[in-house]
Amino acid sequence: MPGLASRVVRLVALPAVLSLILVACGNASGGGGGGSQTQGVTSSEIDIGGIAAKTGPLANQYGPIFQGVQAYLDTQVPNGVNGRKIKYVAQLDDQTLPSLNVSQARALVTQDNVFAVVGVATPIFAGGKYLAQNNIPTFGWNVNPEWSDGPSLFGEKGSYLNFTHPGPGIAWLANRVGAQKVGTIAYTVSQSADCATGQIYGYQKYGAAVGQQVVLKDTSLPFGFTDISGDVTQLKNSGAQFVGTCMDPTGNTVLSKGLQQAGLYNQVKQYWPNGYDQSVLNQFAPLMEGVYFETGFVPYAHGFTQGMDSYLDAMAKIGAPVSDVTLAGWINADLFVTALKQVGSNVTRQNVINTINKMTHYTAGGISPGIDWTQQHSNPGPIDCNAFLQVQQGKFTSVFGSGKNPFVCFQSPNPTSMTPVPFPNDPSTFFNSTQPTPKTS
Amino acid sequence: MTHFLSFAIPGIPYGFVYALVAVGLVLTYKTSGVFNMAFAAQAYVSAAIYYGAVSQHHLSKWVGFVLAVVVAGPALGYVLDRLLFRHMRTAPTVVKLITGLGLLIGIPSIVQFFWPGQHQNPPSLSPKPNAVYHFGSYHIDGNQLVVIVAVLVVMAGLGVLFRFTALGLKMRAVVESPRMVELAGINADRVSSFAWMLSGFLAALAGVLLAPYYANIDATNFIALLVAAIAAAVFAGLASLPLALAGGLFLGIFQQVLTGYLPLNSIWATALRPSFPFIVLVLLLLFWPLVRRRREAGDPLAGVDPPPPALAASLRGATLDRLTTIIFPIFIVAYIGITLFLVPTHWLFLLTQGIVYATIFLSITALTGMSGQISLCQASFAGLGAFTAGQLATEFNINVIVALLIGGAVAAAAGALVAIPTLRLRGLYLALATLAFALLASNLLFPQSWLGNGDTGVNVPRPPGFNGNRAFFLLAMAVFAVCAVVVILVRKGTVGRYLSAMRGSQVAAETIGINPARAKITIFALSAGIAGVGGAMFGSLQGTTSGGDYNVFFSILWIVLVLTTGVRTVEGAVNAGIALVLVPELLSDLGGTSVFSFLGNRVTALSFFLFGIGALTYAKHPEGAVEFNKRRSLLWIAAWLDRRAGREPTAGVADAATLARGQAPALELSGDGQAVADGPAPVVPERSPHPGGP
Numbered sequence A: 001m002p003g004l005a006s007r008v009v010r011l012v013a014l015p016a017v018l019s020l021i022l023v024a025c026g027n028a029s030g031g032g033g034g035g036s037q038t039q040g041v042t043s044s045e046i047d048i049g050g051i052a053a054k055t056g057p058l059a060n061q062y063g064p065i066f067q068g069v070q071a072y073l074d075t076q077v078p079n080g081v082n083g084r085k086i087k088y089v090a091q092l093d094d095q096t097l098p099s100l101n102v103s104q105a106r107a108l109v110t111q112d113n114v115f116a117v118v119g120v121a122t123p124i125f126a127g128g129k130y131l132a133q134n135n136i137p138t139f140g141w142n143v144n145p146e147w148s149d150g151p152s153l154f155g156e157k158g159s160y161l162n163f164t165h166p167g168p169g170i171a172w173l174a175n176r177v178g179a180q181k182v183g184t185i186a187y188t189v190s191q192s193a194d195c196a197t198g199q200i201y202g203y204q205k206y207g208a209a210v211g212q213q214v215v216l217k218d219t220s221l222p223f224g225f226t227d228i229s230g231d232v233t234q235l236k237n238s239g240a241q242f243v244g245t246c247m248d249p250t251g252n253t254v255l256s257k258g259l260q261q262a263g264l265y266n267q268v269k270q271y272w273p274n275g276y277d278q279s280v281l282n283q284f285a286p287l288m289e290g291v292y293f294e295t296g297f298v299p300y301a302h303g304f305t306q307g308m309d310s311y312l313d314a315m316a317k318i319g320a321p322v323s324d325v326t327l328a329g330w331i332n333a334d335l336f337v338t339a340l341k342q343v344g345s346n347v348t349r350q351n352v353i354n355t356i357n358k359m360t361h362y363t364a365g366g367i368s369p370g371i372d373w374t375q376q377h378s379n380p381g382p383i384d385c386n387a388f389l390q391v392q393q394g395k396f397t398s399v400f401g402s403g404k405n406p407f408v409c410f411q412s413p414n415p416t417s418m419t420p421v422p423f424p425n426d427p428s429t430f431f432n433s434t435q436p437t438p439k440t441s
Numbered sequence B: 001m002t003h004f005l006s007f008a009i010p011g012i013p014y015g016f017v018y019a020l021v022a023v024g025l026v027l028t029y030k031t032s033g034v035f036n037m038a039f040a041a042q043a044y045v046s047a048a049i050y051y052g053a054v055s056q057h058h059l060s061k062w063v064g065f066v067l068a069v070v071v072a073g074p075a076l077g078y079v080l081d082r083l084l085f086r087h088m089r090t091a092p093t094v095v096k097l098i099t100g101l102g103l104l105i106g107i108p109s110i111v112q113f114f115w116p117g118q119h120q121n122p123p124s125l126s127p128k129p130n131a132v133y134h135f136g137s138y139h140i141d142g143n144q145l146v147v148i149v150a151v152l153v154v155m156a157g158l159g160v161l162f163r164f165t166a167l168g169l170k171m172r173a174v175v176e177s178p179r180m181v182e183l184a185g186i187n188a189d190r191v192s193s194f195a196w197m198l199s200g201f202l203a204a205l206a207g208v209l210l211a212p213y214y215a216n217i218d219a220t221n222f223i224a225l226l227v228a229a230i231a232a233a234v235f236a237g238l239a240s241l242p243l244a245l246a247g248g249l250f251l252g253i254f255q256q257v258l259t260g261y262l263p264l265n266s267i268w269a270t271a272l273r274p275s276f277p278f279i280v281l282v283l284l285l286l287f288w289p290l291v292r293r294r295r296e297a298g299d300p301l302a303g304v305d306p307p308p309p310a311l312a313a314s315l316r317g318a319t320l321d322r323l324t325t326i327i328f329p330i331f332i333v334a335y336i337g338i339t340l341f342l343v344p345t346h347w348l349f350l351l352t353q354g355i356v357y358a359t360i361f362l363s364i365t366a367l368t369g370m371s372g373q374i375s376l377c378q379a380s381f382a383g384l385g386a387f388t389a390g391q392l393a394t395e396f397n398i399n400v401i402v403a404l405l406i407g408g409a410v411a412a413a414a415g416a417l418v419a420i421p422t423l424r425l426r427g428l429y430l431a432l433a434t435l436a437f438a439l440l441a442s443n444l445l446f447p448q449s450w451l452g453n454g455d456t457g458v459n460v461p462r463p464p465g466f467n468g469n470r471a472f473f474l475l476a477m478a479v480f481a482v483c484a485v486v487v488i489l490v491r492k493g494t495v496g497r498y499l500s501a502m503r504g505s506q507v508a509a510e511t512i513g514i515n516p517a518r519a520k521i522t523i524f525a526l527s528a529g530i531a532g533v534g535g536a537m538f539g540s541l542q543g544t545t546s547g548g549d550y551n552v553f554f555s556i557l558w559i560v561l562v563l564t565t566g567v568r569t570v571e572g573a574v575n576a577g578i579a580l581v582l583v584p585e586l587l588s589d590l591g592g593t594s595v596f597s598f599l600g601n602r603v604t605a606l607s608f609f610l611f612g613i614g615a616l617t618y619a620k621h622p623e624g625a626v627e628f629n630k631r632r633s634l635l636w637i638a639a640w641l642d643r644r645a646g647r648e649p650t651a652g653v654a655d656a657a658t659l660a661r662g663q664a665p666a667l668e669l670s671g672d673g674q675a676v677a678d679g680p681a682p683v684v685p686e687r688s689p690h691p692g693g694p
Helices: A002-028 A065-076 A098-110 A128-133 A145-149 A169-176 A190-210 A229-238 A249-261 A278-288 A306-318 A324-343 A349-356 B002-032 B039-056 B061-083 B093-114 B142-164 B166-176 B178-183 B188-213 B219-235 B241-261 B267-287 B289-296 B318-341 B345-371 B378-395 B400-419 B427-445 B469-492 B494-504 B506-511 B516-542 B552-565 B570-591 B597-618 B625-644 B656-660
Strands: A045-052 A085-093 A116-121 A138-140 A153-155 A181-187 A213-221 A242-246 A269-271 A292-295 A384-392 A395-399 A407-410 B132-135 B138-141 B667-669 B675-677
Touching: A045 A065, A045 A098, A065 A085, A065 A116, A065 A306, A065 A324, A085 A098, A085 A116, A085 A324, A098 A116, A098 A128, A098 B345, A098 B516, A116 A324, A128 A138, A128 A145, A128 A153, A138 A324, A145 A153, A153 A324, A169 A190, A169 A242, A169 A269, A169 A292, A169 A384, A169 A407, A181 A190, A181 A229, A190 A213, A190 A242, A213 A229, A213 B267, A229 A249, A229 B002, A242 A249, A249 A269, A249 A278, A269 A292, A278 A384, A278 A395, A306 A324, A324 A349, B002 B039, B002 B138, B002 B142, B002 B166, B002 B188, B002 B219, B002 B241, B039 B061, B039 B093, B039 B188, B039 B219, B061 B188, B093 B219, B093 B427, B093 B552, B093 B597, B132 B142, B138 B142, B142 B166, B142 B188, B142 B241, B166 B178, B166 B188, B178 B188, B188 B219, B219 B241, B219 B267, B219 B427, B219 B552, B241 B267, B267 B289, B267 B427, B318 B345, B318 B469, B318 B625, B345 B378, B345 B469, B345 B494, B345 B516, B345 B552, B345 B570, B378 B400, B378 B427, B378 B516, B378 B552, B400 B427, B400 B516, B427 B552, B469 B494, B469 B516, B469 B570, B494 B506, B494 B516, B506 B516, B552 B570, B552 B597, B552 B625, B570 B597, B570 B625
Parallel strands: A045 A085, A045 A116, A116 A138, A138 A153, A181 A213, A181 A242, A242 A269
Antiparallel strands: A292 A384, A384 A395, A384 A407, B132 B138, B667 B675
């Protein structure tokens, strides 16, 4: 079969021979790296880009990060930094697809030629590895373990994330509200399930000493499916007094509704990791009354710090939602701009990265209790402060703080108990808002 | 008993919705021979219309119901029948299936194009969805009550229709024999249209009733509903409406009862709860007597198909063949050279992605191209290969090239494991079984930390020496070339010829000593192995990959795409792979211009719409777009050469029927075994025949 043989030769030998001859050339250049250290920087401009899951099942949770970044750039540095305006040249949508996230990360660097990636919010940050390997300064919402992939990736609360071994905050909250029979409900999605594992870890490690007993752990809910009748029955049968949910706001409200329908709403106190968001409260206020929330930042209210006041004013001005994701974008932009200011005229990627990684107490202008970038790429850091809130009469109200200070802080890293420790900043200078402090209880 | 009922009662509304969809599926299958996979898309459209009317435009629920369920549902069903499925009544099962799958992808995409963004908290049909009704120590809410009442009313109406009305009798008769019905003076087309409108109504009602159980209006939610309903429809043997109702009800109830009896934080609950309908579907397909009985009854010639025509390359004359022998290698070298040295980095990455996809698509060329069977779990095999390679490379420090090969081997073994229990299944049932396996893989296997590691995914490193984009491109080309050669050799070899014989008539093949089991297992394993190698290359190209890259949606999209471009040739796979990466990229670049800025973030929706609608060409051109255009080009060139030489063009050139019917069968067999004479016999140009090219 001479015809077939020649076809086999054509198809196999040519590419194989070419591979052998050309692979050395291929390796030598065109490696697809991140471009030069000053790519995206001109005398008048610094180009940045971002990636978010703008479409997909959780789109409204991730997409607004760009608004947070842009609001900071427009209100805090409208004339740029050191004569260079910061320009958002691309805001890409990874559509909640991991493969697209990788392609978009590459596209930002090789096609859009950005200097830095500012504003990343997505359920699976598959492109993080590429950005870390190419030392691209990258800033985003730390809800993925990928943020620890390298020293050039900066999450808004540090880059370390460990859902499964958190601090004692939630166990402390359950104890503070008088609950001993506790439980947790989560989706099968790994971040949700890890959150549940972390809550159970907290109850067992820190809560056991005060008699806390886990009576329900459900990590089998399919994401997006909102029938919780089985769990409500289990909560009723077990006599649960406190339930932490690891679901999105919609799932949480379904649980709330189920508890109301079963007559358990007052008996079972709820803690929602997600949903500290005025737009959620506007929509579901009757189902959120009495629910507890927690934030690692200053609460979303005027009167605590000037940094938070600026963020809230900017969000109101552009009509963007006040939420964890826009705050993340705001902090990302602040960290990037702070580093640029310190770097001065010699703007290179490595200089920006090195500058940030020397910061030992970054507070985002008074929004965060403090991030130590010398260690918080792969460690929890020395500060674990929680501000607790409860919905009271249709409003988020700060609870369990003292005076102007809304935080309850714990030992970190490796806390041995849930006994609070002092706030790591001077409250008189940290809480510097000139506006009246909101009511706390 | 109290414990059982406290979980069973909330399961009744789900069961009723599953039953509604199952009845719709059985209805369309009975009256038109089409297993309507687009049912989920129809449900989604009506749910979207209802949401738009009630939540966005604040119309009353009654107006929304009329628009979405009474008007849009039947209208869409009528359009699908009138424009598409009526003309396919005698088409092979695979054509109908692919058309349905194309619609399943295309219809939601076009809705998302015009209706982008997030659509949360779908409204309930109930005027008081939060009202609670107590029955002793049990309770249901307003939403659950309206589901139960609506479905009971519809079931009663259907029962009356089929038992006591002339129209119902006609619908049942059309199922038995459309020709006999027409001989009796009844317009079978009109009856079929009514059946489609009724089924459209049921789909619309199911969509609106089920939507509030989810956080968003999302097409994937309705695909999950569809699969659960398929299980109920299979339980009914695709024939009995009462059994479809019962099957749906049991499925819904038992799925909820699982919540009460499985330890909630155990792997059983985490894996079984979402997978229960898929497991039931697999078990039914393999063991349910009604399924077996349907397969074995009927005309012994029902499984006979004429052989597919020779590939277009056989039309090449000696001159053209010599030219091709010279030009093809030059083309390949030029392509590689341009890609390596002239194309920007970003496009180099995209083209590499296209070649890797083409490698995966060769698995479809092998399986569907050779055996004619549809597999809807090719993405799962690709994922298996990728995760195996990644885990071996990162956890055990095995050389990445070796890990890639082992990944392919593991996927091949999985392919054999899928083939063995499904040996007796063909056509639609085999496709459904592979669909169920795909869903099981996504829900049971890939979330495991030792395999897909859930949403975090697995790192798949680049092989040493191939870290650079150019080097990896060359590796991808080499891997593709090897896989392509394997596919061609198998096609021309013993296995390929066995499969070709089995495709013609399995009975006849067995009588001459062909072992169909061995051929089927071999091709499944080979196909899965190629998909596994391609998947491993994909993972290595991306660096990190997770289960979301291999879900059932991609299996469906890929098969639809490859069947559109051409499933019997390597060129078809290449075209499909390149199209998959280039179309969204080009549309995205177009969206960056001021004129087309409205495209914005709807590029993916538009891309998927184009891919889905492209599948509709499959009915007319089952040989695929590439083969069709190749045949047309070759015939044109042959005619030109003839004219230049002063010869009369051969009849095959001038015969438009030959061109349009690139497939040549003089006889086509309908899905239920009735032979139908169809079109003139083909005319083959008088040239020395040539083995089909790549």
